[in-house]
Amino acid sequence: MSFCQNCGKELPDQAKKCPECGADAAGNVRNDITLEELPKRFRPLGAWAYFGWSLLFSIPVVGLILLIVFSTGAARNINLRRFARSHFCMLLFIFIVIAAVLIVGAATGSWLTFTQWLARPTRF
Ligand SMILES: [Zn+2]
Numbered sequence: 001m002s003f004c005q006n007c008g009k010e011l012p013d014q015a016k017k018c019p020e021c022g023a024d025a026a027g028n029v030r031n032d033i034t035l036e037e038l039p040k041r042f043r044p045l046g047a048w049a050y051f052g053w054s055l056l057f058s059i060p061v062v063g064l065i066l067l068i069v070f071s072t073g074a075a076r077n078i079n080l081r082r083f084a085r086s087h088f089c090m091l092l093f094i095f096i097v098i099a100a101v102l103i104v105g106a107a108t109g110s111w112l113t114f115t116q117w118l119a120r121p122t123r124f
Helices: 047-057 063-072 080-107 108-116
Strands: none
Touching: 047 063, 047 080, 063 080, 080 108
8 A cells, every 4th residue: 555645645556646636656655664764652662661661550559640641641652552551451450350359259258268267276
């Protein structure tokens, strides 16, 4: 897929001229772009950046605030924003699973059993 360098319209394959503005399509169109040419907000994060952000997001309280702020758009880089959202969803998921286990445990009385087990008389 290629685009007119003049007006930005998508060009049909093998088009010699842009159907929109008539600009010469041959040699005028680029299909490739290097990472350095990408605007900063679209640039992919490196593996170490993901690792570093994961560590930061794992800090209690501070990490959660960072996650919420970044997820809601403070992160200019789209990849960082999406990573923050995914990390936030994962935290939410873990929180729900733990809450469910605690609630089911409380409802079925397993916690009482567990405390009774803890308080059992020890035999030597
Ligand atoms: Zn054009």
